[in-house]
């Protein structure tokens with residue numbers, strides 16, 4: 183695991199961006215990655231997994247209220263960066279620095295953008311050092327002087343991302359919108375795809391996995407798992423017929439096949455079955471190696487009074503079909519109900535894989551490995 187350098191520095195007093203010749207233009211591009219708050223460590227492992235960074239590489243990590251950020255100024259390879267699923271956004275940064283923006287950096291920005299064509303400017307500022315509108319005006323004027331004009335009418339973006347005194351001039355490798363475009367429809371309360379991806383990635387996906395989501399909703403977890411292990415056999419069940427309808431549509435788009443009347447989607451590499459049912463009383467798939475579940479919690483799904491029994495029954499159904507290599511990944515913010523249900527079931531002590539904020543609410547992803 184690479185060492186994280188957490189920046190806990192105080193925000194500095196306001197200083198406007200200004201041109202200077204002192205700071206050198208960045209030579210190799212850096213990469214700025216943004217993920218949901220709590221996912222920095224998982225994202226860092228995914229960066230290693232796609233060969234972008236090495237295990238002992240020091241990365242700049244900034245934990246903010248609304249997201250975690252990672253900056254890597256030396257990547258081994260950027261070839262597979264667009265495969266990253268746990269990041270909401272990845273920016274390739276040909277220029278970056280602290281406080282000052284040099285003449286050479288402005289020239290590099292203008293040259294890069296002239297080469298790329300029309301872009302609109304998005305400025306994001308956290309902290310007291312930069313002022314969003316001043317910075318936008320400064321960049322617009324400075325780049326116009328160098329022959330490049332931003333175009334607000336185009337969709338393609340260039341970002342100026344500022345956190346306290348650090349600034350990153352970045353071009354999106356992809357954005358979460360691009361990930362979401364692969365989904366046919368969304369359901370209110372669905373797990374954000376990057377968090378589903380973090381659960382799937384942290385489960386250490388295997389091609390031969392037999393995966394079960396007993397409360398699959400719109401199928402986000404299974405869809406993300408499929409992207410990591412296309413051959414794995416997937417089964418999803420939800421008590422809500424509307425949710426299952428959405429899950430089928432989403433999975434059909436991903437696999438490129440339609441479902442039959444039984445909810446089976448037979449793709450070229452795998453088989454996915456999505457059905458309506460009560461998972462407390464259903465038999466989990468035979469040969470089960472992995473359960474992935476975003477357990478009902480919060481105001482929309484589930485309630486604290488009935489959750490302990492519901493969680494116990496949902497987990498017990500998986501344990502009854504579990505093979506020796508089984509692991510269960512469970513996400514909930516109702517940690518008390520989860521603790522009570524695993525006590526009742528006498529399973530191996532749950533390991534905390536990560537904690538993440540979902541729409542402002544803190545949820546914990548646990549892994550259990552079977553009965554103790």
Ligand SMILES: C[S@@+](CC[C@H](N)C(=O)[O-])C[C@H]1O[C@@H](n2cnc3c(N)ncnc32)[C@H](O)[C@@H]1O
Pocket residue numbers: 369371372373374396397398399400401402403419420421422425459460461462476477478479483
């Ligand atoms: C937190 S949501 C899951 C959201 C899902 N991960 C998604 O991205 O859409 C919990 C789901 O559990 C389902 N559920 C609740 N009780 C259930 C039961 N007994 N059997 C099956 N599904 C159940 C709800 O209908 C709801 O869709």
